[in-house]
Amino acid sequence: MEQKSGRFGAYGGQYIPETLMNAVIELDRAYQFYKNDPAFQSELKELLNDYAGRPSRLYFAQKMTRDLGGAKIYLKREDLNHTGAHKINNVLGQALLAKKMGKTRLIAETGAGQHGVATATAAALMDLECVVYMGKEDTIRQALNVYRMRLLGAEVIPVTSGTATLKDAVSEAMREWTSRIDDTHYCLGSVMGPHPFPTIVRDFQAVISREMRAQMLEREGRLPDAVLACVGGGSNAIGAFYHFIDDASVRLIGCEAAGRGIDTPETAATLSVGRTGIFHGMKSVFCQDEFGQIAPVYSISAGLDYPGVGPEHAYLHDMGRAEYVAITDEEAVEAFEYLSRTEGIIPAIESAHAVAYAMRLAPTMPKDAILAVCLSGRGDKDCAAIARYRGEDLHE
């Protein structure tokens, strides 16, 4: 879907300080070379398979299907990857690329901590220094992940500026990158930021739909009727959609976080309430006020608590190729509990947003229809927060 110079329709681009321009140009050149380099690709494949545990399973959720009484539901088990989420797909690719570029240090932002943990993991494996920026609020909400990153040898820097959440962690990582470029690669965690990041991250996550397509053809002899994934910045969603984009029969459905509802200010459903803007290096859709101030968004899910969306999603939305729906905290928590009880799988609260929409959609579809849900991560990290949401006094 990418067009020339890192644009997706009107979206994308490189809206960054001049100080970073040569760094992103150098990154783009390196990526253009290594993506076609068989040695790089085979090294990456080995890491993904032997270290991260790919290919991930496509699991037929039989009990859930029977219980909902409609479409057959398959779960793409990204939660079974090493480090417990799809984030590792991108991080192994970028860390390997950084290594090839001669970088010795990775910096990253993290919301829920999954991308930070994945980056710290890859850095440990590949002998790279690692610094992770995390909103102060999130270091409290996800204290266990902070410990994990430190255990893996990374330095975690709590960010206190702005709303002290994911967007501020991105801003701070960008600021840090402008002060130290020579030895440092900014390992961005989603399909956002300046070109070439939305393309690089998309390509590394596209392994999800590449496998899903083949697995589905093998199991069912046909493509699914719809693919569902949660959307914050949108990396697992674009990964799950990518190899189905040309298949017009496959509905692509992104599930954003409505928080307390899209009619309240406490929401992060960018494509429902946002409008076009320029922020964090890209032209895309953002939650903002009438004067262009970025809105302090909210979701129970730290990983979806971001005021923007990747430029390729904004484009797919404009073209009508993908649909985007908004799922409230309450719906997501119900799905979190439902999947745990019904299939014995505790999903990440982010992924539970996609599960929630599957629960709404499946009963409206015939029994021979097929839904594929990207289960982007596992939910162990969320148990304490969800228990508190349900009124239990549980702390990690």
Next chain:
Amino acid sequence: MSRIQRAFQNHKAFIAFLTCGDPDLEATAKIVREMAASGADLIELGIPFSDPVAEGAVIQSANARALAGGITTDQIFDMVRSLREDISIPLVFMTYANIVFSYGTERFLENAAEAGIEGLILPDVPFEEKADFAPACRAHGIDFISLIAPTSADRIAMIAREAEGFLYCVSSMGVTGVRGQIKTNIEDMVRQVRSANPDIPCAVGFGISTPEQAREMAQYADGVIVGSAIVRLVEQHKKDAAAAVGGYVKAMKEAIS
């Protein structure tokens, strides 16, 4: 030659930056008048943004204070209009792409020009993306001011050739903020600009706070930009900052004269 370029003629220019609305617009207007009276040759008016990625801690906090006070872009246009009744030095806006884009680039520039703004600096819009803003600026007689950085290297000539108003030479890696030392070879940077475009004035900013630093930078460049040091004075003296800022501007201007 634009009025901004003329501000660099026959002397080294002192350029002062201020975040509008910190602590309120009345104070901002007072400080701007005092800076103009104390010898500032050009003033950069910062329109606060919720997430200023090129700023260090000092200007970030000023942005947050201004926004907490409820300041809007329209109120800043009004302030500029009233400043223009008695201030004649060039005034430019420094802000972030989304403030202009979200307001409607065309409408923003029309209002800015009508209020008396002569230049626009957007630190998150590099050469590759300036087509979103530069043509519209030109249509309204506003200079779109470009930046070069210590990492620009082979990009300097390309940027300098199309530069308008003045070229903002970023002295250091990282974000805005006071620095003890400036390590970049500014002399070399300016030489590269001159060979690509001998007519464009070069002003050095990021990290400059003392008269000694300003004097050193003025040896190589046509002007010196100071932001964080002024914003810090405003933070200390709040509504009564005009006198302190005026004294500071006078000392800095003398240092480069």
